[in-house]
Amino acid sequence: MTDLARPDRCRLVLIWPQSESEDAGARLGAALSGGDVASLIIPQHARSDDEFQQLCETLVPVAQQAGVAVMISGDTRIAGRVKADGIHFDGKPADLAGIVERFGAKLAVGAGGAKSRDDALNLGECQPDYVFFGRFGYDTRAEPHSRNLQLGAWWAEMVSIPCIVLGGNDVASVETVAATGVEFVALCEAVFGDGRDPAAEVARANALLDASAPRFESA
Numbered sequence: 001m002t003d004l005a006r007p008d009r010c011r012l013v014l015i016w017p018q019s020e021s022e023d024a025g026a027r028l029g030a031a032l033s034g035g036d037v038a039s040l041i042i043p044q045h046a047r048s049d050d051e052f053q054q055l056c057e058t059l060v061p062v063a064q065q066a067g068v069a070v071m072i073s074g075d076t077r078i079a080g081r082v083k084a085d086g087i088h089f090d091g092k093p094a095d096l097a098g099i100v101e102r103f104g105a106k107l108a109v110g111a112g113g114a115k116s117r118d119d120a121l122n123l124g125e126c127q128p129d130y131v132f133f134g135r136f137g138y139d140t141r142a143e144p145h146s147r148n149l150q151l152g153a154w155w156a157e158m159v160s161i162p163c164i165v166l167g168g169n170d171v172a173s174v175e176t177v178a179a180t181g182v183e184f185v186a187l188c189e190a191v192f193g194d195g196r197d198p199a200a201e202v203a204r205a206n207a208l209l210d211a212s213a214p215r216f217e218s219a
Contacts, residue, residue, distance in 0.1 A: 009213040010178035011038040012205050013164050015188040016059065018045040018137055025058045027198055031191055032066040034202030038184060041088050041110075043073040043136045056082040071110055073136070076103060086129065088112060093122040100126050110164075120151060124161055130184070131155060134166025139189050142170035144177055153180035169193060171205045178213035185209075 014028075014037055021027055031037070040063045044052045056072060060082045063070045072079035073088040076099065086108030089096050100109050104127075112132035114120035123131055133148040133155070144167050152165035162183040167173035169189040177185035191201045 007038070007183060007216070009215050010174070010182060010209055011036060011184055012174070012202065012209070013037070013039045013041060013184045013186040014191060014202075015136060015166075015186050016040065016042045016055075017188050017192045018043075019192070019194075024055060025062050027192065028059050028062045029066075031198035031202050032063065032068060034199035035206035037066075037068050037202065039069045039071060039085075041071045041073055041132075041136075041186070042084075043088075044075060045137070049075070049078070053078050053081065056084065060084055069108065071108065073112075079107065086110060088132070089128075093126055096123060096128065097126040100128060114151065115147075117151065117154060120155060120159075124159055128161065130162045130164055131159075132164045132166070132186070134164075134186065136188070139166055139169050139187070141168050142173065143168045144173050149176065149180055152177070152182040156181040156183070171201050172208065174205045174208050175212045178209055181214060183216075 014031060042056055042059060056078055060070050069085040071086045071088040072084045076087055079087050087103060088110040089099055090113040096111050103109060108129040110130045110132055111123040111128040114123055120131055133151045148165050152163055155163045164184040164186050165177045165182050166186045167177050171190045174185045191198050
């Protein structure tokens with residue numbers, strides 16, 4: 001997936017929230033109008049399979065029309081039906097290896113669920129397109145979780161596979177994540193939470209990253 005190639009600086013990834021919205025497509029479109037977004041991850045959360053597929057059918061074309069790659073979390077069938085760009089998988093390395101083998105030639109495959117360095121390395125051996133540090137729905141504080149920051153900093157220094165670190169529910173947390181040297185910072189509630197203006201929050205996130213994120217050396 002070209003949008004997950006190594007960028008010049010830390011870039012933004014959006015995660016679709018648990019909360020329901022009748023204007024999901026409009027909310028996403030507003031967020032993407034705010035500036036650079038590398039990718040959108042859509043978790044199922046507590047939705048039924050039918051509800052999840054309907055949501056993905058709404059969101060995927062909006063994102064792709066804006067040049068944003070879409071990763072569907074957990075359901076490979078729905079990812080295929082909605083013509084997503086990839087699959088995000090949280091689970092055991094043996095299962096991840098099977099998904100990479102089956103789908104890796106035509107879809108990007110991302111890996112999550114690592115709680116330690118050993119977990120991350122075991123996932124990395126399966127050669128996913130990225131490793132994600134964080135848990136969907138756990139961006140409940142302004143600052144990112146310290147463990148995710150530590151894992152991201154270590155991974156970015158040691159491993160060539162890109163990684164994404166979940167930020168906090170305050171857009172300013174992108175600066176803390178970017179300072180670790182990781183390629184991508186993920187935001188959810190900071191952009192889509194109650195009372196937030198998605199376009200303004202994405203614009204602010206990019207302005208902060210432009211101003212403070214370290215630049216990566218060209219390969």
